[in-house]
Amino acid sequence: MKQMKMERILIFELNWLGDILFSFPVIKALRVAFPSARIAVAVVPRYADLFKGNQCVDRVHILSDKRGVGAFFEKVRFLREIAKEKYDTCFFLKPSGTKGFMALLSGICTRIGFSGKKMFLTHEVKTPSEDVHRVRRLLALAEAAGIPAASDTYEYLVPEDNLKETVEEFRVVMESSREVIALNPGGNWDAKRWPAENFTRLSVEILKRLKDVEIVITGAEKDKPLAEKIVSEVNSERCHAVAGKTDLGQAAALYKKCVLVVSADSGPIHLASAVGVTTIGIFGPTDPEITGPRGIGKSVIVRGRVTCKIPCYEETCEKNYICMKNVTVRRVLDEVLKALGGG
Numbered sequence: 020m021k022q023m024k025m026e027r028i029l030i031f032e033l034n035w036l037g038d039i040l041f042s043f044p045v046i047k048a049l050r051v052a053f054p055s056a057r058i059a060v061a062v063v064p065r066y067a068d069l070f071k072g073n074q075c076v077d078r079v080h081i082l083s084d085k086r087g088v089g090a091f092f093e094k095v096r097f098l099r100e101i102a103k104e105k106y107d108t109c110f111f112l113k114p115s116g117t118k119g120f121m122a123l124l125s126g127i128c129t130r131i132g133f134s135g136k137k138m139f140l141t142h143e144v145k146t147p148s149e150d151v152h153r154v155r156r157l158l159a160l161a162e163a164a165g166i167p168a169a170s171d172t173y174e175y176l177v178p179e180d181n182l183k184e185t186v187e188e189f190r191v192v193m194e195s196s197r198e199v200i201a202l203n204p205g206g207n208w209d210a211k212r213w214p215a216e217n218f219t220r221l222s223v224e225i226l227k228r229l230k231d232v233e234i235v236i237t238g239a240e241k242d243k244p245l246a247e248k249i250v251s252e253v254n255s256e257r258c259h260a261v262a263g264k265t266d267l268g269q270a271a272a273l274y275k276k277c278v279l280v281v282s283a284d285s286g287p288i289h290l291a292s293a294v295g296v297t298t299i300g301i302f303g304p305t306d307p308e309i310t311g312p313r314g315i316g317k318s319v320i321v322r323g324r325v326t327c328k329i330p331c332y333e334e335t336c337e338k339n340y341i342c343m344k345n346v347t348v349r350r351v352l353d354e355v356l357k358a359l360g361g362g
Contacts, residue, residue, distance in 0.1 A: 022165030025053050029101060029109040029127065031118050032062040034084060035207075036267070036286030037310065039066055040173050040293050041153045042112055043073060048161045048169035050075035059104065061097070061118075068267050072176045078104075082118075094121065101125045110160050114138055131160055150306075154313050174315045175293035177275050181268030185276075188269065189235075192259060193276055197233045200225060200355070201274060201291065203282035204249065205242035205262070208334045211283045213301045213343050215245055220348045221281070222253045225355060232359075235277075237270060237287060238262030279358050281351065283343070284310055292316040299354050303342035306330040319354050321346055 028049060033039055039062070049058055059078040060070060070076045080100060083093040094117075102125040109122045111132030119138030122130050131142040144163040147156045154171040162168055186193045204218040222234050234257060236246040246262035265273060270287065271294050274280055280291035281299045284307070292298050292314025299319045300312060309330075312318040322329075323345030327338055336342075 022052065023108070023129065025049075025056055025108040025129070025164075027057045027104065027106045027108070028053070028059065029080075029104070029106040029122075030058070030060045031082070031109065031111045031113075031115070031122075032060050032066070033112050034063050034066075036066060036069070037289040038112075038153065039069055040175065040286075040289045040314070042157055043075075043173035043175075043293075044154055044169055044171055045110070045112070045157045045161050046073065046075045048158065048166050051169070052161075052166045057104075059106070061101070066267070069175075071178045071181075071268060072271065074176065097121070098125055101127075108164075110164075111138060111140075112157055112160070131164055133160070150309065152309055152311070152313065171313050172315055173289075173293050173313060174295070175271055175290065177271045177294060178268055181272045182275075185265070185269045185272035188264070189259075189261060189273060192233060192235055192261075192273070195233055197231050197257070198229075198278045198359070199233050199235060199276050201235050201237050201277045201280040201282075201296075202249075203237045203280065203285065203287045204245055205238035205287075206283050206285040210304045210334050210336055210340055211285065211343070212340075213283050213346060215249060217346075217348050217351075219249050219252045221351055221355075222249065222255075222258055224348065224352050226253070226255050226257055228352075228356065229359065232257070234258045235273065236260045236262055237265070237273070279355065281355065288312055289314060292318060297358050299351065299358065301343065301346050301351065303340065303346070304329070304331050304333055304336070317358075319358065321351055321354055323347075 057077050061080040061082040063084045070079050106127045108129040109127045114135040116136045123139040130140050132140050133146045134143045147159050206212045240263040243263035246260040250258050250260040274291040275294040282288035283301045284305045292312035295316045297317040307320045325342045
């Protein structure tokens, strides 16, 4: 297909950390194809700062995901803002009739997205197979616009101010001469979480076997009680709870300090992978071939043996989340020691 001409590009982003990182290869492919174009993204407020580390993006528009009367006025503000920018092309990374209508009203002539909802598209792209990794799925949009196939690897460059802030906030860890391992016990839904007691036991075993290592327990604000409980039970001056104490940039800076990050399938494992850290991903109801890390860091996947259908993507499990519970502490510890050259 002949490559389209684009000078002012707007990308309607996804709404979750890992998914947004999956879109970075698309943005890079557009930048390589159109080095002088103005590229902007429209993203929900909580992830706007993620683009501080993306040098391919010229502008970030905030698109609220609120509902109700307030949301109407937010969308009017957004509509006026993008109309003023006079974008000639936009990409929808996920079908949305509302976003498609706003793009039409703002005067964007070329509107590219996956088939599905009524979106007022000018170029409708057939949705790739469900068993394709999400990065490659998104790259299909760029390829449909005549842009050559690109790498599916993503990278996040930690802004200098985030590095400085993180050193100041977590000096005991950031300036430690010991190696740092991050454990991320949280997740958006329970079915993807490895049992908290396993993270406690894993921490104890790591600290017992590796005398020159410190552990940080990371996570969002909602994970703070969980992180503090794990640290309390581990009861070591080399184990620290930082969940709820970092924004995205600071979390990325903290992960960059680490030699290893252990997590289930969640946003933080993709952020860690994006800054170049080796990650150990514990997967159960989801498929690493579809949502596994594709960052510049090395990725190790651990799965439990089960007889039920995997992946199932079920948020509630009649078998008591056996796919995650069957991943033993011993197995994860072996991968930790192997990654650090001690196994």
